[in-house]
Amino acid sequence: MAQQLVQLMPGQQVERWTIEKKLGEGGFGAVYRVYDATGRYALKVEGVNEQIQVLKLEVHVLTELTKRSSRHFCKIEDKGRFGGFNYVVMTLVGKSLENLVKSGPGGHMTLGCSLGVGIQALEALEDLHQIGYLHRDVKPGNYAIGRPELNEIRKVYILDFGMCRKFTNDQVHKKYTRQRTKKDDCESWLYMQIELTGGRLPWHDIADMKQVGRMKQQYRASPFMLFTPTCPTNELAQILRIFDGLKYYDAPPYQQVYGLIRSAMAANRVQEFPYDWEPGMERNSIRYQNILSGPSAHMLM
Numbered sequence: 001m002a003q004q005l006v007q008l009m010p011g012q013q014v015e016r017w018t019i020e021k022k023l024g025e026g027g028f029g030a031v032y033r034v035y036d037a038t039g040r041y042a043l044k045v046e047g048v049n050e051q052i053q054v055l056k057l058e059v060h061v062l063t064e065l066t067k068r069s070s071r072h073f074c075k076i077e078d079k080g081r082f083g084g085f086n087y088v089v090m091t092l093v094g095k096s097l098e099n100l101v102k103s104g105p106g107g108h109m110t111l112g113c114s115l116g117v118g119i120q121a122l123e124a125l126e127d128l129h130q131i132g133y134l135h136r137d138v139k140p141g142n143y144a145i146g147r148p149e150l151n152e153i154r155k156v157y158i159l160d161f162g163m164c165r166k167f168t169n170d171q172v173h174k175k176y177t178r179q180r181t182k183k184d185d186c187e188s189w190l191y192m193q194i195e196l197t198g199g200r201l202p203w204h205d206i207a208d209m210k211q212v213g214r215m216k217q218q219y220r221a222s223p224f225m226l227f228t229p230t231c232p233t234n235e236l237a238q239i240l241r242i243f244d245g246l247k248y249y250d251a252p253p254y255q256q257v258y259g260l261i262r263s264a265m266a267a268n269r270v271q272e273f274p275y276d277w278e279p280g281m282e283r284n285s286i287r288y289q290n291i292l293s294g295p296s297a298h299m300l301m
């Protein structure tokens with residue numbers, strides 16, 4: 001049975017970190033906005049008696065990743081044990097892609113913006129795959145943009161490594177990862193791309209993963225039914241075919257996919273920047289207002 005979640009109150013101190021507010025709760029613990037003399041960060045906590053310990057894995061993966069690349073990953077500032085919980089302090093990010101899609105005109109991002117964000121989201125997976133891990137929970141809620149205070153509203157971060165698993169080619173791990181592969185992460189990325197570009201996946205509200213799997217199979221025969229007029233149909237269909245052709249051990253051809261996304265931008269005469277939530281994007285100024293001047297922009301110091 002799950003242990004009771006750690007609850008921290010505003011003003012409470014965890015080592016040098018002061019709790020400001022709770023940002024959310026995951027299956028394993030909670031995330032808080034905290035600050036110290038140097039700025040604001042995100043603090044994730046997990047009870048030491050939680051049956052499933054995911055924080056260690058998250059710390060390990062983020063540490064490995066930031067040794068090689070920092071383009072799409074939170075940096076770890078601190079970690080440790082405090083009372084009855086383990087904690088990690090990392091870069092505080094801004095709005096999730098899920099929120100940004102909802103705030104967009106018509107409930108989606110403009111084409112250039114969604115394709116640019118999509119490239120960054122796949123780069124994050126490429127880096128993760130390169131250190132031998134699968135994410136296994138690729139969705140708009142697990143990506144976020146950086147914060148305006150850090151001049152990072154053009155940067156996309158990948159979050160939440162709780163479902164991550166090491167990918168190796170041996171049979172034991174093959175069983176352990178339930179046969180999931182880099183290809184599956186890429187396929188989930190493609191479905192996310194459809195959502196960012198205005199499509200609504202038929203399995204969006206279905207929680208039963210087996211049923212979702214069956215529906216995905218059904219749509220395999222006619223993937224065009226997933227694409228709305230706002231999607232770059234040809235390129236996405238080509239990418240889906242590329243992913244379909246991958247075998248268990250194959251590394252996805254990331255560069256080819258980036259090329260196709262760039263072709264989609266050219267064919268549709270759209271540019272990546274500015275992103276929809278950037279200042280000066282007149283049509284979005286009201287919808288995205290709180291991203292640029294909302295609570296996360298008010299520094300405490």
Ligand SMILES: Nc1ncnc2c1ncn2[C@@H]1O[C@H](COP(=O)(O)OP(=O)(O)OP(=O)(O)O)[C@@H](O)[C@H]1O
Nearest residue numbers: 023024025026027028031042074091092093159160
């Ligand atoms: N580095 C961060 N900066 C700002 N917010 C974050 C950060 N990491 C996580 N969050 C936010 O904290 C909340 C909880 O995140 P967490 O990853 O623990 O769980 P979740 O993804 O909501 O749920 P689950 O664990 O069930 O997938 C989410 O709203 C997430 O966007």
